[in-house]
Amino acid sequence: MSRSPVRATTPIEEEKLVVKNPAKNVAGLKAVTNSFKIGLQETGISKTLKTMRSVNRYDGFDCPGCAWPDPDNHRSGFEFCENGAKAFATEATNSRVAPQFFSKNSVSSLSKQSDMWLDKQGRITQPMFLDTNQDYYTPIQWEDAFNIIADSINLSSPERVALYTSGRCSNEAAFLWGTLARQIGTNNLPDCSNMCHESSGVALSRSIGIGKGTVTLDDFDHADLVIVVGQNPGTNHPRMLSALSSCKRNGGSVLSINPLEEAAMKRFKHPQEIFGMLGRGTQIA
Numbered sequence: 001m002s003r004s005p006v007r008a009t010t011p012i013e014e015e016k017l018v019v020k021n022p023a024k025n026v027a028g029l030k031a032v033t034n035s036f037k038i039g040l041q042e043t044g045i046s047k048t049l050k051t052m053r054s055v056n057r058y059d060g061f062d063c064p065g066c067a068w069p070d071p072d073n074h075r076s077g078f079e080f081c082e083n084g085a086k087a088f089a090t091e092a093t094n095s096r097v098a099p100q101f102f103s104k105n106s107v108s109s110l111s112k113q114s115d116m117w118l119d120k121q122g123r124i125t126q127p128m129f130l131d132t133n134q135d136y137y138t139p140i141q142w143e144d145a146f147n148i149i150a151d152s153i154n155l156s157s158p159e160r161v162a163l164y165t166s167g168r169c170s171n172e173a174a175f176l177w178g179t180l181a182r183q184i185g186t187n188n189l190p191d192c193s194n195m196c197h198e199s200s201g202v203a204l205s206r207s208i209g210i211g212k213g214t215v216t217l218d219d220f221d222h223a224d225l226v227i228v229v230g231q232n233p234g235t236n237h238p239r240m241l242s243a244l245s246s247c248k249r250n251g252g253s254v255l256s257i258n259p260l261e262e263a264a265m266k267r268f269k270h271p272q273e274i275f276g277m278l279g280r281g282t283q284i285a
Contacts, residue, residue, distance in 0.1 A: 004108035004135055013114035022261045026234050027082070027241065028269030029277045035085035042089040051092050055080045063088060064168055066237040071217055076272055081238035095122025102128055102137040158185035167193035220247045228285070229257040234264020241268045245282045256285035 039048030054060030056070050056079035065084035080088075101121065107130060110118065127145035128137040140148075153161055163181050165174065181189050201211035208214070220226065220243040233240040244254050245268050256265045265285040270276030 004106065006108045007111040010111065010113065010115050010118070013116050022266075023263040025267035025269050025281045026264045027238065027271045027276075028281065029271070031082040031271045032277070035080075035082050038086045039089045042093040042095070044094065047092060047094070048089070051088055052078055052080070052085070055084065055088055061170060062168070064091060066239075067168070068237040068239045069217060078272065079239075083238055090119060093122055095120070097122045097124045099126065099128070099139040102139075106135040107137070108135055153184060159188070161186050162188040162190060165189070165191045167191045167196075217243055220244065220252075221250055223247050223252050225253050225255065227255045227257070228265075232258065232260060232262050232264070234262050234268075238264070241284065242270065244268070244284050245270060248282055248284060254285045 035052075036048065039052065042048075043051065055063050057075065062070075063080050063084040065081070065087035070079060127140050127142060129140045129145070129148070130137050155161060161181075161184055163177060163184075163186070165177050169177075178189065181187065197211075204213075205211045226244060226247050228244070231237075233244070241264055247254060254265075256262070258265070266283065267281035268276075268284050269279070269281035276282075
């Protein structure tokens with residue numbers, strides 16, 4: 001069956017979008033209940049507790065939610081935020097997409113669904129293959145899948161191969177990817193960090209002599225002033241609110257430059273503290 005027109009980008013899901021006035025505070029007990037709620041929906045109670053106890057731990061895995069760093073020394077029992085809980089619950093979901101799903105849904109019809117809808121369907125159970133000009137994925141065996149990949153990367157010269165990966169993948173996945181590159185005979189291993197930070201790395205190297213930031217999480221505890229500009233911590237990386245809260249408690253000030261009235265900059269109710277959950281919270285900016 002020939003392929004119908006496919007959308008280049010998936011549509012934005014706006015049907016359930018509700019815009020309300022900014023809240024007066026964020027996090028607290030509500031963040032805790034929401035974190036467990038999404039986990040129970042996606043993975044069940046046992047898997048939720050096991051996953052939560054492993055995320056951002058020394059013997060666990062990195063949260064895929066954002067790039068906020070983990071503390072070098074002491075880490076709390078639950079070193080993640082509500083957004084992170086949603087992210088790793090989605091990754092660990094019990095929902096599965098069997099081959100029957102693809103026999104009922106064409107590529108062209110799937111391209112009309114939102115990213116959220118597609119993500120909610122679950123994880124595939126075996127390799128799927130889309131032949132040229134076809135509109136439906138068909139299941140194939142693992143050996144066939146590996147052979148197709150091998151034929152694609154078996155080029156005339158290893159230097160023609162570039163293995164692009166994510167800077168947020170696990171150490172184990174990165175090791176396997178590097179092993180594959182060595183087997184092919186190339187060191188062309190760019191990742192998303194090259195695209196995100198190449199310009200800033202060059203600029204920092206020329207200005208301060210190092211291509212990375214020199215600030216650590218401990219510096220927030222001792223800073224007299226922290227200026228937050230060009231970002232929304234409460235939305236994009238809520239764990240930063242803990243660092244900003246520590247700065248305020250130690251006598252520092254936080255200046256937020258943002259045309260958006262973000263509730264997180266008003267009051268932060270630390271979800272890992274009794275008074276944080278039940279009290280008024282800390283005024284951040």
